[in-house]
Amino acid sequence: MKRLIVLVAALAIIGTACTSDDGSNSLTLYSGRSEDLVQPLIDQFEEETGIEVTVKYAGSADLAATLNEEGDASPADVFFAQDPASLGTVALAGLFEPLSEEILSMVPDRFSDSDGAWVGTSGRARVVIYDSTKIDASDLPSNENPFVDEEWAGRVAIAPTNGSFLSFVAAKILVDGEDATLEWLEGMAANDQPRYSGNSPIVEAVNSGEVEAGLVNHYYLLRALAENPNEVGRNYFFPEATAGSLVMPAGAGVLASSDNKEAAETYIEWLLGEFAQTYFAEETFEYPLVPGYPANDVLPPIESIPTPDIDLSELAPLLDTATDLVAQAGLL
Amino acid sequence: MTQARSAVEFDPVVPHGDNGIVRSRGRQAKAPWWLWLGALALVGPLLLAIGSLFLRVFDATPAAWDTLFSTRTLGLVWRSFALTATVTATACVLGVGGAWVLARTDIGFRRGWGVLIALPLVIPSYVLAMVIISATGATGLIADLTGYTFPSISGFVGSWIALSLSTYPYVYLITSAALTRVDPTLEDAARGLGATRTRVFRTVVLPQLRPAIGAGALLAALYTLSDFGAVSLMRFDTFTRAIYAQYSGRIDRSPAILLSIVLILLAAVIITAEWRTRGRGSIFTSSPSRSASRVRLSRAGRSLWTAGLAALVAVGTVVPIAVLGGWVLQGLANDVEFVIPWNAVVGSITGATLAAIVAMAFTIPTVVLIVRHQSKRTEVLEKSIFALFSLPHITIAIAVVAFTVTWLRPVYQSLGVLVAVYAAMFLAQSVSSAKSSLMAIDPTVDDASRSLGRGRFQTLWRVQLPLMRTGLLAGGALVFVTTLKELPVTLLLSPPGFSTLAVRTWAAADELLYTRAATAALILVAMSVIPVYFLSIRRRESVGS
Structure with a gap:
């Protein structure tokens, strides 16, 4: 036990000494x-x-x-x-x-x-990842707004607590205004869109057939394909300039x-x-x-x-508002 | 022998906190100052750091209060409670069942089972969740191998399964250790008086195990409350998940701080509840007069118990390791580079070993204080130590960043602070474990030492320390294993350049680099096997000593 104490003391000193060298x-x-x-x-x-x-x-x-x-x-x-x-x-x-x-x-x-x-x-582009065995790219809408329609109920996953989703919401506030953004978020909640903790779990859920589509960044799928080329997910880039197509x-x-x-x-x-x-x-x-x-x-x-056409410097000041709206819509 | 206990049970006017042991001893030795110093040196600064973070509620923005008083908060409280209650109940059933069958029956392959069923303790709960998600569902491993589509598991059920697996080893380990201290002569007497085996278990064994089960259950409950990884992957909204969401989604810190305060109140309710229902006092059996005779299982009983153990090991250990191994193989088949992260291996071993040693060192004065000098103040100390174990790690990390940057700048982001925080936040585990060892020792042993002219410090060093050695080492092993799994505190407080296997696993999985994530996770599990082996065989030692 004595040896232990000496060891601890020695290591603590080393630990303190090992702070950054300038x-x-x-x-x-x-x-x-x-x-x-x-x-x-x-x-x-x-x-x-x-x-x-x-x-x-x-x-x-x-x-x-x-x-x-x-x-x-x-x-x-x-x-x-x-x-x-x-x-x-x-x-x-x-x-x-x-x-x-x-x-x-x-x-x-x-x-x-x-x-x-x-x-x-x-x-990194915001995209829709979709299961190519269940959805045809031509059936996907030209922006994110129709995902609140009944046709898409429960089919499009989102990651409401994830940084890139919150940045997207902040961008949507800039593009469409606060009211329209809240309405869209509430629509997504009312449509029972499945919620995940981040981009990776959504990509994984699409590839495993758990959900049909999801809003993510574009590169996750490509990495998954590099590890396993048989994955069913594909990326879809919105053809219309909205927050959903932001790079x-x-x-x-x-x-x-x-x-x-x-x-x-x-x-x-x-x-x-x-x-x-x-x-x-x-x-x-x-x-x-x-x-x-x-x-x-x-x-x-x-x-x-x-x-x-938005200024990315305006996203951070809107971050708290974005989180508020997401919470208000009941998605957090 | 059971006088202390019955004195309290049959005396309803004894107020809570006025301890049975103390009463029966008739006097309360005042704690020497150096015991307090030793007990507070580690957790004191961390409590200060968290306290000063909480003081920021006075600067809380209106948005923060809105968040707190929204209708959602009630839902969070309810879901966190429901999850904690079900996980804890499940952990108790699995843990006590496993402990009893391995300690008291003649079931075969006991030592092997003992290690295997403790193993889920070492698998981080987010890895368990990840594995469960990928093993189930239409394209999951189970469907691939058997052709049968096992329904995908998520939400409450998923969190419940993952966290029950992560936490039942606490109950199992602490109860197994306690079982060996229970004197079997009482059971024999009850049997001799005609009680059935079930009745003996219920009325003789279980009450004696109550403090141990309670200690394990409390750790299981508080772990569940603090968990972020499993609930977040399983998409079940709990308090901790909400706190993380507030931290990452806002520049304003006050909503997360307010929610953390509510969480700590929730933990206080659980800690107090366990405290009040705990039988006061304890039964002193420094060593059982003989080890218990093992129950002979009938053929049906043996198959049933073996099947139960096998199912538990399959779900909690075999499936996770198989899935992780599968990811490594799949990556290799697709020519993904296979890398062993050596710096993370070194970081994990260094951090966890030091944390275990520091925790053990500070557990000694803490436990002596709590058990031998019980008072209102020691009660507050003990509850605070448990409350620390229940806090979301991100709250602890932010509090320590702010505190060390302001007050302890020279040691900011040093290994020393990281290790101290690990040890302090996980101290509840080693205190639980060592406390049950010391509580089983009759305090008259200390008196004997004192009356033979030994000083307090000598008594501590020569008498109390050797007697609680096994419990203390087991506590150290628990801290070692939990530190290996730790993530948020490691990320924010570690010196730049420091990495651990848990960090590598998380980072790689987040980037969908499963081969690397699985490699790191498998090394982590392999590293924990040695302490778990030690933990699960210590009951033999404690009987021998």
Whole structure:
């Protein structure tokens, strides 16, 4: 027992000593994107630049909350998030350092913060995943609104607590207004549309025949097909420009509290370079956002996706309202 | 021997909290300050952190109050209660049944069953849920293998099954340990007086097991209350799920904080209910005069019990491991790269081992205080420790982030804080386990040591500690296993670069990378087999000691 206590004391000291080292050639990254997708990029970046990157992986919304609690005491240099709402939350709190014009100009304006707090690095389209053995693509509507009709009752799954669904709701508020959005959400609730915890469970439910269709991001299905080519799910892109056809970026920003902003910008610039953009296209099935890099062969080109004209920086301030509406409709 | 107990049971005017043991001993030794210091050093800061988070209710926005007072909240309370009650009842039936048949009958292959039926404890509840979902339904594993379409399971039923499997091992493990301490001479006497075996079980064995079953049931109930993974995948709306939704869907933290406060009140109701129905006092049998003779099962009884155990092992252990193995194989067949996440293996072992050691170290003063110096204050301490176990981990994580960033900035996101939080939030498990060991020891043993000139500290070190050793180690093993499964606190509080198998499993499954998710989950299960083996065979040791 005495030995145990000595061991604990020793380990506690080591643990305390192992906090971040602030060498100029190292970066701390908060990544809301998963280790499976991001780590290969980090490894390559470290090899190319010699900058050492320590990553903290967690959910995008959780990391945004953590950054808000940390304020200017954050150990993070860069926040790399899955959705504009999480990035916007941090931007609203004034925790980002505006990015250089050089970086911002690499990506079309509609994929970045209007004040330059963060930049989009890859795009993900909202789509309908449907079971191709039960539904014919020609029977699917041209936007999300008819899913509240009786014809679709109980057939279209949603993930009301998921970040990308909430971002979609916030976008719908911008496109259609608060009243129409609430009405649509209530219609979905009245139509008994099945609710899941996230995109992956919906894709899985469609592929296993549990539900016929669902509102998700486009790339989940492609990853499932990579593991098992016999899956029955297919992606459907709405032909009409509504919130349901929005391409939402994953993106990154530099924290104002960073003591190594130069390296932080180098990293973000690198994410917009050839290796990373090609990686997003080939490995994660996302849309590269820097013009000149083509999307994966299995995807329609990004230009062919009709997108509503909205400012993504306006999504985060609407996040709480979106959650309120979802709750008010009885979907939360 | 049972004087302490009957003194209370037949004395209705004894107010709650005025303990039977204390009465029968006639005096209450005042706790030395260092015991309090030891007991509070770990949980004190965490309670402060959560307290200061809760103080933010005074800044709560109108939207937060609206959320709280919406009609939905009542539905959440009701669903959380219903789920907790059914899961706890199921866990008790499965746990006590399993413990009795393996400890008291001559059923074959006991040691093997003992380990196998404890195994669901090590499978994270979200992995169990994921496996159940993918095994059932039209295209599920069961349909693939047998051609019979097993209806898909979700919602209440799905959550109930997944969480019952996750939690019955608590009841099973604590009850098995207690069964070996129950002196069989009482049962023999009852049998000799003509009572049937069922009657003996009901009127002699069960009442003696009551504290152990209660302790296991309380852990099962609070675990269910705090669970997010299973209910979220099963799409059953509980309080914890609502709290997570509020955290992730809003910039404003106050609705989630308000809901967390209501959840902790709910936990308080459960803890108090268990407390009040618990038989006060306890039966001291430092070691049974002999081990119990095993009941000879009839041929039909043997087949029935074996079938029951086999079904439990099939559903809780074999199916999950088979599905996980199936995912790995399917991925390999489709040329998915097979990766063993070594840094996560190291992270898991480091985090869980340290958490178990720290929890055990702080359990010692806590348990001595709670059992030997019982007072109103120790009661508050014990209830607080259990309340911590019931909180959604995201609430704990956010509270600790805010607290350490403000007050303990140098150690923010250090391994030390992560381990301390693990140990503090899971302390209820090791306290439960060690407490039942110490409670079974007659306090006159301590008095004897004191009267022989030993100081309090020496008595603790030389007498109490060795006597509760098995319970303490078992508690440490429980903390080890639960820490391995932990997710939200690990994600937010770990040092950058630190990863665990639970994190890898969750992240990969979220990206639909089943091969990787299953690989990490299988390593996690394999790693937990050793502590579970230890947990389920300790009753032999405790009889031997």
